[in-house]
Amino acid sequence: MTALTQVLSAIEPIVGSRWIRRGRAELETYSSDGLPTLHARPGAAVLPGSRDEVIRIVRALAQYHVPFVARGAGTGLSGGALAQADALLIILTRLTRILQIDPRNRRATVEPGVVNVRLSNAAAPFGLHYAPDPSSQTACTLGGNVAENAGGPHCVKYGVTTNHILALEVVLPDGDVVQLGSPGGDPWGPDLVGLFVGSEGMLGIATRITVRLTPLPTAVRTLLADFNTLRAAGEAVSAIIAAGVVPAALEMMDRNCVGVVESSIYAAGYPTDAAAVLLVELDGMEDDAVADVARAVAALLADHGARTIRTASDEADRQRLWQGRKKAFGALGRLSPDLVVQDAVVPRSTLPDVLDRIAAIGDRYGLTVSNVFHAGDGNLHPNITFDRSDPDQRHRVERASVEIMEACIAAGGTITGEHGVGRDKLRYMPALFDANTLGAMRAVRRVFDPEERCNPGKVIPIHACREWTTAKRTIT
Amino acid sequence: MTRPTTERIRAMLGSAVRVDATADGIPRATPRHEEECALLLHHANAEGWTVAVQGSGAWAAPRPAALVIATTGLDGLSDVSPADLVATVRAGTTWRRLQQELGDHGMWLAIDPPGSDRTVGSVTATGTAGPLRSGFGQVREHILGLTIVTGDGKVVRTGGRVVKNVAGYDLAKLVTGSFGAFGIVTELHLRLRTVPRADQTLVGRGVRDELLDAALAIAEGGVPPAALELLSPGATGGDGWRLAVRLLGTDGDVEAGRNDVCRRAGIALADTSAMESAALWRGAAARAVDGQVTVRLGGLPEGLAATLDLVAHHLDDTVEDWMSATVPAGTVRWTGDARIEDLNLLRRLAAEREIPLTVERAPWETLERLGHFGAYREGVGRLVRGLCDVFDPGAVLRAPVGAT
Numbered sequence: 001m002t003a004l005t006q007v008l009s010a011i012e013p014i015v016g017s018r019w020i021r022r023g024r025a026e027l028e029t030y031s032s033d034g035l036p037t038l039h040a041r042p043g044a045a046v047l048p049g050s051r052d053e054v055i056r057i058v059r060a061l062a063q064y065h066v067p068f069v070a071r072g073a074g075t076g077l078s079g080g081a082l083a084q085a086d087a088l089l090i091i092l093t094r095l096t097r098i099l100q101i102d103p104r105n106r107r108a109t110v111e112p113g114v115v116n117v118r119l120s121n122a123a124a125p126f127g128l129h130y131a132p133d134p135s136s137q138t139a140c141t142l143g144g145n146v147a148e149n150a151g152g153p154h155c156v157k158y159g160v161t162t163n164h165i166l167a168l169e170v171v172l173p174d175g176d177v178v179q180l181g182s183p184g185g186d187p188w189g190p191d192l193v194g195l196f197v198g199s200e201g202m203l204g205i206a207t208r209i210t211v212r213l214t215p216l217p218t219a220v221r222t223l224l225a226d227f228n229t230l231r232a233a234g235e236a237v238s239a240i241i242a243a244g245v246v247p248a249a250l251e252m253m254d255r256n257c258v259g260v261v262e263s264s265i266y267a268a269g270y271p272t273d274a275a276a277v278l279l280v281e282l283d284g285m286e287d288d289a290v291a292d293v294a295r296a297v298a299a300l301l302a303d304h305g306a307r308t309i310r311t312a313s314d315e316a317d318r319q320r321l322w323q324g325r326k327k328a329f330g331a332l333g334r335l336s337p338d339l340v341v342q343d344a345v346v347p348r349s350t351l352p353d354v355l356d357r358i359a360a361i362g363d364r365y366g367l368t369v370s371n372v373f374h375a376g377d378g379n380l381h382p383n384i385t386f387d388r389s390d391p392d393q394r395h396r397v398e399r400a401s402v403e404i405m406e407a408c409i410a411a412g413g414t415i416t417g418e419h420g421v422g423r424d425k426l427r428y429m430p431a432l433f434d435a436n437t438l439g440a441m442r443a444v445r446r447v448f449d450p451e452e453r454c455n456p457g458k459v460i461p462i463h464a465c466r467e468w469t470t471a472k473r474t475i476t
Numbered sequence: 477m478t479r480p481t482t483e484r485i486r487a488m489l490g491s492a493v494r495v496d497a498t499a500d501g502i503p504r505a506t507p508r509h510e511e512e513c514a515l516l517l518h519h520a521n522a523e524g525w526t527v528a529v530q531g532s533g534a535w536a537a538p539r540p541a542a543l544v545i546a547t548t549g550l551d552g553l554s555d556v557s558p559a560d561l562v563a564t565v566r567a568g569t570t571w572r573r574l575q576q577e578l579g580d581h582g583m584w585l586a587i588d589p590p591g592s593d594r595t596v597g598s599v600t601a602t603g604t605a606g607p608l609r610s611g612f613g614q615v616r617e618h619i620l621g622l623t624i625v626t627g628d629g630k631v632v633r634t635g636g637r638v639v640k641n642v643a644g645y646d647l648a649k650l651v652t653g654s655f656g657a658f659g660i661v662t663e664l665h666l667r668l669r670t671v672p673r674a675d676q677t678l679v680g681r682g683v684r685d686e687l688l689d690a691a692l693a694i695a696e697g698g699v700p701p702a703a704l705e706l707l708s709p710g711a712t713g714g715d716g717w718r719l720a721v722r723l724l725g726t727d728g729d730v731e732a733g734r735n736d737v738c739r740r741a742g743i744a745l746a747d748t749s750a751m752e753s754a755a756l757w758r759g760a761a762a763r764a765v766d767g768q769v770t771v772r773l774g775g776l777p778e779g780l781a782a783t784l785d786l787v788a789h790h791l792d793d794t795v796e797d798w799m800s801a802t803v804p805a806g807t808v809r810w811t812g813d814a815r816i817e818d819l820n821l822l823r824r825l826a827a828e829r830e831i832p833l834t835v836e837r838a839p840w841e842t843l844e845r846l847g848h849f850g851a852y853r854e855g856v857g858r859l860v861r862g863l864c865d866v867f868d869p870g871a872v873l874r875a876p877v878g879a880t
Contacts, residue, residue, distance in 0.1 A: 188832045
């Protein structure tokens with residue numbers, strides 16, 4: 001009997017057999033996440049119904065030394081929630097309670113399976129929202145957001161997930177339950193909440209999450225500008241940032257992307273002959289002040305060669321402008337059988353050059369690269385549409401992806417801004433971090449998980465780590 | 477305690493590095509590069525020397541050690557990129573120099589730490605944000621990446637120069653505010669902002685709880701002002717409590733903010749001139765070291781009156797000391813002189829209310845007994861201990877973070 005079979009016998013009385021998945025066909029559902037290029041079928045999957053069940057499952061896994069992976073909605077884009085055949089997948093989508101909304105102190109406590117947008121909807125009656133808004137916010141869970149330190153279009157102004165997490169309850173891989181952070185967000189010691197957020201599910205499972213809520217802006221202006229060249233649009237982005245404007249969102253789409261959106265059911269009226277369109281949103285509490293900034297931004301856009309600048313006339317118009325952006329990935333998905341959504345960040349001033357380089361790489365490999373991204377953060381999403389069944393295309397996509405990452409690193413950037421390293425980007429980690437730093441990450445991981453059973457094989461390329469010896473200190 | 481001689485350290489580093497002795501005769505090295513810092517810590521770890529890290533001496537009290545490493549040689553801005561709003565700065569740079577040089581480029585770092593003439597490394601190690609925490613968050617929010625030299629002399633570079641980055645674990649968060657437990661910070665990448673065109677401070681005077689109610693009413697409005705700080709008489713050098721509201725942004729933002737703040741406050745708020753407001757904020761920061769001990773309590777905005785009472789009752793019943801509350805954050809900072817037993821009792825009572833008490837600075841004898849932290853929740857102490865063993869395996873830095 002394998003350790004996994006043994007542990008399943010121990011877990012079955014905890015959750016009941018109907019919440020355990022073992023068959024090949026039912027496990028196929030969980031064999032990939034939002035990234036189509038990686039597959040792995042877990043040994044089994046379990047869907048606990050409560051925090052207590054999660055704790056008891058993790059304790060059983062510790063007893064039998066079985067590896068495990070926590071999973072939310074499976075919308076991740078780095079293969080971060082994939083589990084191998086020797087591991088148990090713990091699916092947290094049944095933990096969906098919003099435990100508390102505390103409008104006076106602007107905070108909320110939720111279970112990890114709560115869907116991102118549901119929390120914002122629940123906070124809206126108090127004039128508040130949960131600010132990080134990944135494109136998948138109607139599906140992705142807050143537990144996954146915490147694991148990946150998720151971003152979104154409005155993070156340029158409001159910050160990413162880590163800036164909004166005050167406290168966590170975590171089940172450590174050995175089954176101990178720890179409370180990290182305090183109700184107000186000040187730490188009890190070194191900032192373990194800050195360490196946990198973005199650790200991609202390798203330090204434990206968050207079972208309760210306390211987040212900061214942010215006032216909903218009462219004044220909004222949304223502008224759409226289009227440009228003859230990508231370079232001009234990139235320069236306009238730099239000019240807006242350098243002028244000290246803090247836009248609520250600053251998104252760019254290139255010609256390929258606009259064409260796809262406009263020929264889909266999500267058509268938003270973007271000009272299809274433009275090389276690039278910029279979507280700029282400005283928000284605040286006073287309409288006059290926001291209108292002033294919008295005028296200044298419009299002037300900057302015009303100075304940098306915008307052909308037309310359109311301002312959303314009302315909320316319906318604004319929603320339509322956003323719809324094109326938010327559904328761009330979906331529209332791209334219809335273009336060809338498969339889509340690789342890439343994620344990298346470059347210094348904002350290098351955007352024009354890097355976009356040129358990416359276009360050249362796509363041309364060289366005969367691939368269609370469509371860019372739709374968070375320009376205000378320098379967070380690129382070059383997307384490559386392809387057909388996985390064609391080995392030659394697959395190979396070209398692979399080569400082009402590597403070169404795009406290399407170009408971003410060479411520009412002083414990083415390999416992921418919001419999707420995470422997962423399994424997909426392990427190979428790029430040594431290009432970014434030296435053996436000492438990777439060794440430090442592994443040693444930190446072992447403090448939480450000495451057996452390295454919790455989401456194994458992600459983030460840290462073990463062969464590239466310098467080994468860290470941890471001296472056992474005499475306790476005084 | 478094994479201790480190197482000054483000659484030994486001099487021979488190790490060569491004549492280009494300044495090596496002298498402190499008033500107590502402890503050898504003190506002032507490395508200019510992280511490699512020299514790494515060499516020192518590597519040897520300290522191998523030979524069992526304890527190390528004290530010294531910045532400008534404006535915040536932390538001296539502590540006993542076999543070797544002092546001064547960070548003041550690791551100074552200067554390595555890179556400033558106005559178009560990206562990012563700067564790379566070495567940790568021994570003084571706060572004043574950093575802001576001056578950024579100002580020359582029309583930029584600033586939106587942190588106003590307590591104290592004056594501190595180094596960037598000191599503010600990072602202690603995680604001490606000031607009143608601007610209301611509008612711009614904690615110190616951690618401004619740090620994009622950093623380099624540390626660990627207790628055994630390894631160089632670790634985490635994060636990067638871009639404003640959004642999820643590659644690898646966020647070790648910069650772990651290091652920020654860890655009081656040097658995990659290594660000596662040598663360089664940082666910082667997120668900047670452009671200098672706002674308008675900067676207006678409004679001041680209200682009155683009874684503490686009236687001002688606090690006004691502040692809570694303001695905070696309940698929309699976006700919190702850049703600063704919304706309740707200051708004790710000891711903090712302003714004046715004769716009563718003050719509520720200071722700082723508005724930053726475009727002229728339009730500040731005007732809109734002023735209208736909103738005055739409407740919600742329900743008390744009179746007076747405009748101040750640029751000179752008056754600069755003196756108010758600078759004076760309050762400088763007075764934060766008027767006393768040997770500084771503590772921070774992190775609660776909720778709603779609980780501030782109770783937190784202030786708790787501090788007053790246990791540390792300062794005549795309300796003469798430096799005290800300051802960052803209202804939207806729910807935090808209280810206090811500086812004065814206190815007995816260890818009183819601090820300990822206060823920490824315990826605060827912990828019962830889910831409020832962490834951090835000893836931000838204190839004489840070594842106090843810190844050694846109390847620790848910067850020390851009210852760990854169940855199971856957390858062993859994690860901190862484990863992390864200290866990773867980054868400081870020989871207990872060279874032995875920061876008092878409650879890990880021994």
